[in-house]
Amino acid sequence: MADVKPGIAGGRLAHSDYAVNxxxxxxxxxxxxxxxxxxxxxxxxxxxxxxxxxxxxxxPMFIRQIQTGHAKSAAKTIFDQNIFGGMCARVCPTETLCxxxxxRMEAEGKPVKIGLLQRHATDDxxxxxxxxxxxxxxxxxxxxxxxxxxxGLACAHRLAMHGHEVTVFxxxxxxxxxNEYGIAAYKSTDDFAQKEVDFILGIGGITVMHGKKMxxxxxxxxxxxxxxxxxxxxxxxxxxxxxxxxxxAAGVExxxxxxAELRQASDLSKLPVGRRVVVxxxxxxxxxxxxxxxxxxxxxxxxxxxxxxxxMKASAYEQEVAQTRGVRIKHWAxxxxxxxKDGKAVGLTCEYTQEVNGKLSGTGExxxxxxxxIFRAIGQTYVDATGGQLAxxxxxxxVDDEKRTSVRGVWAGGDCVAGxxxxxxxSVDDGRRAAESINLxxxx
Amino acid sequence: MADLRSTFIxxxxxxxxxxxxxxxxxxxxxxxxAFKAGWGGVVWKTLGEEGxxxxxxxxxxxxxxxxxxxxxxxxxxxxxxxxxxxxxxxQEIKKVKxxxxxxxMIVSIMVPCNEDSWKAILPRVEETGCxxxxxxxxxxxxxxxxxxxxxxxxVPEYIEMVTRWCKQYSRMPVIVKLTPNITDIRYPxxxxxxxxxxxxxLINTISSIVSVDLDSFAPxxxxxxxxxxxxxxxPAVKPIALNMTAExxxxxxxxxxxxxxxxxxxxxxxxxxxxxxxxxxxQVCTAAMTYGFRIVEEMKTGLARWMDEKGFATIEDFRGxxxxxxxxWQYLNLNYVTKAHIDQDLCIKCGRCYAACEDTSHQAxxxxxxxxxxxxxxxxxxxxxxxxxxxxxxxxxxxMVRQTEGVDPRTGRKINPDYxxxxxxxxxxxxxxxxx
Numbered sequence: 001m002a003d004v005k006p007g008i009a010g011g012r013l014a015h016s017d018y019a020v021n022x023x024x025x026x027x028x029x030x031x032x033x034x035x036x037x038x039x040x041x042x043x044x045x046x047x048x049x050x051x052x053x054x055x056x057x058x059x060p061m062f063i064r065q066i067q068t069g070h071a072k073s074a075a076k077t078i079f080d081q082n083i084f085g086g087m088c089a090r091v092c093p094t095e096t097l098c099x100x101x102x103x104r105m106e107a108e109g110k111p112v113k114i115g116l117l118q119r120h121a122t123d124d125x126x127x128x129x130x131x132x133x134x135x136x137x138x139x140x141x142x143x144x145x146x147x148x149x150x151x152g153l154a155c156a157h158r159l160a161m162h163g164h165e166v167t168v169f170x171x172x173x174x175x176x177x178x179n180e181y182g183i184a185a186y187k188s189t190d191d192f193a194q195k196e197v198d199f200i201l202g203i204g205g206i207t208v209m210h211g212k213k214m215x216x217x218x219x220x221x222x223x224x225x226x227x228x229x230x231x232x233x234x235x236x237x238x239x240x241x242x243x244x245x246x247x248x249a250a251g252v253e254x255x256x257x258x259x260a261e262l263r264q265a266s267d268l269s270k271l272p273v274g275r276r277v278v279v280x281x282x283x284x285x286x287x288x289x290x291x292x293x294x295x296x297x298x299x300x301x302x303x304x305x306x307x308x309x310x311x312m313k314a315s316a317y318e319q320e321v322a323q324t325r326g327v328r329i330k331h332w333a334x335x336x337x338x339x340x341k342d343g344k345a346v347g348l349t350c351e352y353t354q355e356v357n358g359k360l361s362g363t364g365e366x367x368x369x370x371x372x373x374i375f376r377a378i379g380q381t382y383v384d385a386t387g388g389q390l391a392x393x394x395x396x397x398x399v400d401d402e403k404r405t406s407v408r409g410v411w412a413g414g415d416c417v418a419g420x421x422x423x424x425x426x427s428v429d430d431g432r433r434a435a436e437s438i439n440l441x442x443x444x
Numbered sequence: 445m446a447d448l449r450s451t452f453i454x455x456x457x458x459x460x461x462x463x464x465x466x467x468x469x470x471x472x473x474x475x476x477x478a479f480k481a482g483w484g485g486v487v488w489k490t491l492g493e494e495g496x497x498x499x500x501x502x503x504x505x506x507x508x509x510x511x512x513x514x515x516x517x518x519x520x521x522x523x524x525x526x527x528x529x530x531x532x533x534x535q536e537i538k539k540v541k542x543x544x545x546x547x548x549m550i551v552s553i554m555v556p557c558n559e560d561s562w563k564a565i566l567p568r569v570e571e572t573g574c575x576x577x578x579x580x581x582x583x584x585x586x587x588x589x590x591x592x593x594x595x596x597x598x599v600p601e602y603i604e605m606v607t608r609w610c611k612q613y614s615r616m617p618v619i620v621k622l623t624p625n626i627t628d629i630r631y632p633x634x635x636x637x638x639x640x641x642x643x644x645x646l647i648n649t650i651s652s653i654v655s656v657d658l659d660s661f662a663p664x665x666x667x668x669x670x671x672x673x674x675x676x677x678x679p680a681v682k683p684i685a686l687n688m689t690a691e692x693x694x695x696x697x698x699x700x701x702x703x704x705x706x707x708x709x710x711x712x713x714x715x716x717x718x719x720x721x722x723x724x725x726x727q728v729c730t731a732a733m734t735y736g737f738r739i740v741e742e743m744k745t746g747l748a749r750w751m752d753e754k755g756f757a758t759i760e761d762f763r764g765x766x767x768x769x770x771x772x773w774q775y776l777n778l779n780y781v782t783k784a785h786i787d788q789d790l791c792i793k794c795g796r797c798y799a800a801c802e803d804t805s806h807q808a809x810x811x812x813x814x815x816x817x818x819x820x821x822x823x824x825x826x827x828x829x830x831x832x833x834x835x836x837x838x839x840x841x842x843x844m845v846r847q848t849e850g851v852d853p854r855t856g857r858k859i860n861p862d863y864x865x866x867x868x869x870x871x872x873x874x875x876x877x878x879x880x
Contacts, residue, residue: 039512042837045795045802048817106792107838 012297149177215385485548582648607639649675712746
């Protein structure tokens, strides 16, 4: 029987449905499947997949290592470039990165399943609890890393490898950043984010201090005094406003907060979700919020996006994931006003949009969507907490190729820097690059 | 539809596809299944002399090498000749031949290298009504340690001697099965011919160790910690078999000697190639052992369709057509110039051609054009070695294009339309001088 609990409520599903709905979206390859798949790789010269990978993992090499029976060597090849290889294997939009570039796309439209092979290798390695690297001799240098997300921990790990001592300051109670608090649950099951954090910290030489937030007890000038170098991987703290009337009504939430709550929930059946949910936005966060609402038992879930499918930041594949799970995507519409009854959101009035000469405008025509819950997922913003010391570019911290900020001795990476792609893998690359630059700086 | 019927040294079969003497032909049950599946004939698994049968190991008998997706490319075995009593085999052979009179029934024999042994078994085999015998002078493992199989096949005088006994003591057509474990296949083939053989069949398996178990450090298959060399067969040995077939087909002494070809024949195409190299029938084993008897259907329809497309009504219409085109290197036309050409529409830009050419060959492929990934042949460096063609994963993407006029940009020499080979080449100190 259809669930008809009105308003916002938990327990919309039978208890067993939660485990099924939030299980691995792409189950791992078993050994046989991995061999069959690895056989498909052509070991391309100057491989397009590697060029497309933000962390430039030597993909043909690691696949050949799987194919020749050495998944652990494959994992080492991956970790050399990306210590978050396990999470990236799960969350990377491979369909727009390595797998899109795979020559088998051109050959037969079916790329080698690089993401799943990467997961096969990294899972195999991490299952043993071993460490891929030993630390270099202690250098006596100390580095502060602010933010224990992918950028911060990738930086800390590489610095620890080079023999430096690292202190990581993290505002939230757990490390992992968006790997732990963002990202759809079905992409990172079985508490993988924390397992990976433990794996990364396992190298030693890294101390994480929780409850330490930039601007709230943590001061950049003081860090510069206390440490030989500072890396900022502080992410985006602000959320763009809807720009619709009444968007402070009960039931209107930030998608990132809801996803974080979901990721931390010990019992998903207790997590309330609207019977009718509307998500505003076109990125991965919008898709993750929408799909997970649906998986929690929402009856109707609609994504409202102001432009067309091609402009959505969520890939065509992500859009398909949403649609095949019953999420409706309403293109070419924007929120105009939240419809409120007794202080609670009950719907959203939207206006159709059009693009004329590259400029988006409302057509004047509107329609109403019933909604008990409305999620804002229209992007996040960098909020300065350093007292305006750092030069910005496009509203985010300006960095050079080595991820140096405008302040000597301070590096930054991940979503908080200009040019950021809002991708885990790009953040990891920033962190590693910054660490190499810091290492050269400290040795100079 | 093409007529696939075959008459080979007087032995008729509805098609040229025979099962080679091996496990698939060891007993009535298998052979009947094969005939039901459509095989044209079988060579019954090798019979030994009267008495307690040989024994096989009770551990693994096969090892293999695999290609992508564990596709079996080469199979190695340490199985011996039939381990069933002679009389049981003879009775079954007689029964099956009686029930399947249109199929070729050849019986493989291996007994000790003395006249009495052969004299004893020949009439008993002949009594089955079989169509002919095949002398197993090829088996490279086990039996050769006892002075049989390849131990005979490696001594041309023995081949000639035993073949002569067989012709002397039976009226049956005699096929001599040759071992490839010898430096020059023409010598045993000539010996067989001298001994009066009606035909030769080749190749038997190649002595091999397919792999070493890196935990036990023993060859595979491993029997209680030890391994022994076995006989290698399957797709991997086809080129060796094809060359040996060609060697016999074009040898002045053995030219015209009927050949039943064996060695890695897996598809209709393989069969067509061997027949074009003069084989009258083809014998298959590994392909059947890998995929089952049903493959003969693909082989028959494939061969017939190809013959129809080519306008060949019978096997004889194209048999041996490739033999005149097999020559010695010294007669190859040195004025023949080709260049590799990459079809940009088919190219998937994997760059394997580039890696192969740049690292291991002639640096004759460009990898970039207008700042983009693009693979193109540099004619000024291309020696037309064909390596890029062979490493390209896309069929027909890279082809060799003949240059018939102008100048070869690599050598700077004008293309000469005339045929000229090494025997008259100025760089050849032994060059034949034109008559003064």
